[in-house]
Amino acid sequence: MTLWTVKSTEKRVNGVAAISEIGSMRGPYATLRGRLCGYGVSARSKYHVKPRLLTTDGYRLFFLDLELETPEKTDEQEDMSVDEAQPPRDKALIQPAIFRYPELSVEALSLYYHSIRKGDIVTVAGFLELETWRRGSATETQADPLKEHMTSRSFLFHGLRAEVVRSWNRSEDGEFKSVPGVRTKPKTMDDDSQEWKGHIIRNEEDAMKLRDQMCKYWLHYGKCPKGNHCKYFHIENAQLLNICRQRWIEARLEARQLTSHDSADPHPPLSKTSRHHRASIFAHYLVKAFGVENLNQGTGVLDIAGGKGDVSMELCKEYKVNCTLVEPREDVWLVGLGRKKRKGRSKREPDDAMNTRSSMASESVTDDGESPVIRVPAQIYPCENQKNEATVDHINSVLPPASQGPRPLHFSTHDSVGHLLASRLRTCSVMIGLHPDQATDAILDHALINNKSFAIVPCCVFKREIQREWIVDGIRKEVSTYQDLIQYLCAKTLSVPHRHVKLEWLDFQGRNCVLLSEATSS
Ligand SMILES: C[S@@+](CC[C@H](N)C(=O)[O-])C[C@H]1O[C@@H](n2cnc3c(N)ncnc32)[C@H](O)[C@@H]1O
Incomplete structure (x- = not known):
């Protein structure tokens, strides 16, 4: 049986055969063979929980630590049992192999992560990360202890395919013992060395x-x-x-x-605008996509889960578009006001901000005496030398899920907020959601039910809170990644007759894919 040997001898880096070199980012291709002695996961501890690891956007990666053997095995050693053939553990050469999305699909990541166990002998085919590999290729002097460490340090190996050659058999081989701290311990480090x-x-x-x-x-x-x-x-x-x-x-x-970065996104990943400008970029996009006149149809834009109300404020102030913000946060536009104040654009003191709300905001009072909507005065974000006639209303509520069937939502007439929401859902021009968290599905569903145009920029998946499934080529799929979520929302939109959906990318950092769909003309 061959253990810990490395295939091919064309070129060797730390005992690993390098097969070919391609591209500028990727180093040589290679195949490693070794015993899995440890796992490593993404650095953030909150993602260390196994099942979530592979579904958390941007953190879909893990490491497998392989105990390699430097010298080739003799024929005699080839025939030895696992224990006899194993080199002294403290001399073991440990090579981490990183497995990550999008180099691998989430399904492949999940398969490898769950099917390879400590002690298993595996072969991993992949490539060396060029920069790290060069650093490890020892061309410089060994006199400097830092350089010595750098040159002896292993390169980063990206796994693309993995195969279990022999599983560790607990009943025959006993309990597998990992080399302690393998992944973080540099190979040349001597525990007693003060150096x-x-x-x-x-x-x-x-x-x-x-x-x-x-x-x-x-x-x-x-x-x-x-x-x-x-x-x-x-x-x-x-x-x-x-x-x-x-x-x-x-x-x-x-x-x-x-x-x-999404490969379909035309904006270069490292030169996008700061995410802090996302509201104004999205507002500008909406005006370009729909036009001010269309946005001002009926009661105007319905901005769901708008947080501090930045998009609504931008549409109102810059483009004179009427908006209704549906957001459960109480401090919505006060936060916006406070922030402007901190930037020195308002002279008011903090307590004045609270007073401003009660003195400047006019509340629409319903028949039953309640005030479901607060009209946010445009003076909050004053327009230079212009009187702004557009308004922002704030409905201090969540948008409930559209789980009441295919008909337009009818809230109880005793529920003034619900009544108003239902009314604005029918009379709005376009429904929008910028990073709307748990409201994403509700926006899309209500827009489809009420035949409204929508523009949604989804962000988090909330896999544990919201279970979503859809069928692709006859196969039931579960939404676990951001890409799944986008596909799922598109599929849902396209399931409505005559509905189309367009995907576009906005020029800001972070989640920037917008799903845009226009109401059907019927
Ligand atoms: C990530 S924040 C985004 C806020 C804002 N759109 C932005 O980009 O800064 C998500 C907001 O969604 C709101 N939210 C969550 N579920 C909601 C629902 N069902 N209806 C309305 N708002 C909701 C939260 O209160 C929160 O303010």
Whole structure:
């Protein structure tokens, strides 16, 4: 039986056969063979829960730590039993293989994650990440301990295919024992060496080279509970720490933008506008897509789950479009007001903001004496030298799910908020939702039921709260990823006769795919 050997000898990097080199991002292709000795998952602890790992957008990745063997096995060793043939564990060469979306489909990730167990012998085919591989290719002097560490450090290997060659059999092989701390422990680190322990980074160049191995506690808090025993690097100089912290955050954001980038999105992933401008970008998009006149039809735009009301305010202020905001938050436009104030655009004191609401907002009082809607005065976001005649109304409520059947929603007449909501659902021009969280399905369903145009920019899936299924090519599929959600919402829209749906991408960071569908003319 062949254990821990590596296929092909064309080119070797840390004992791994490199087969070919393609592209600028990807390094050589290679096949690893080894024993699975540990798992690693995405760095954020809240995603460490197994079943959620593979469904959380942007964090669909895991590592398999493979114990490789450097020297080729002799024929004699080939015939040995697993235990006899196993090299001393402390000399084991550990190579992490990263498996991630979108290099692999979510289904493949799930399969590998759940079917490979510790102790199994596996072959993994994939490619080396070029930058890391180059760093590990040892061309420089070994005199500097930092360089020594860098050159001996393993490269990052991206798994594309994995196969279990032999499963660890507990009843025959006993309990499998992992090498402790394999994944985070650099291979050259000597536990007793003072050289490594508490190693201090002294200049920016070293900091940049070792950015993957910075202690995150230290980066965030300037201290670390593990002190000198920490396996990662600490930075004592406050100025350097600040620079590294900033770089670390930038690198994380960049990585997130790259991993969440949709290949159909025409905007380059690293030069999109800040997500803080998403409301004005979306408002501009709506005006371009529908035109001001159409948006102002009936009671105007119905902005569901609009949070602080930024999109409504933008439409009202910049384009004179009437809007109704449906949002359960109580502080909606006060937050907007407070924020403008902090930016120095309002002279009012904090308490005045509260008074402003009661003195400036006019409340529409219904027959039963309740006030389901607050009219937000346009003066809140004043237009320079112009009198703004458009209005924003705020219905302080959630939009309930449209689970009452295919007919337009009729709320109880005793429920003034519900009554008003039902009325605005019928009389609005377009229904919109920018990152509407749990309201996504409700917006789409109500828009279809009431034959309204809609523009929705979905964000989170809420897989555990909302179970959604749809049929693709006769196969029932469950919505577990963002891509699934988009497909599911499109399929639902297209299931209504004469309805079309368009997917477009807005130029801001984060979830930026907009689903746009116009009402049918019938
Ligand atoms: C992520 S925030 C987005 C806010 C805003 N659209 C933005 O992009 O800044 C989602 C908002 O949806 C609201 N929300 C959640 N479910 C809702 C529902 N069923 N009806 C109305 N609003 C809802 C929440 O109160 C929250 O303010």
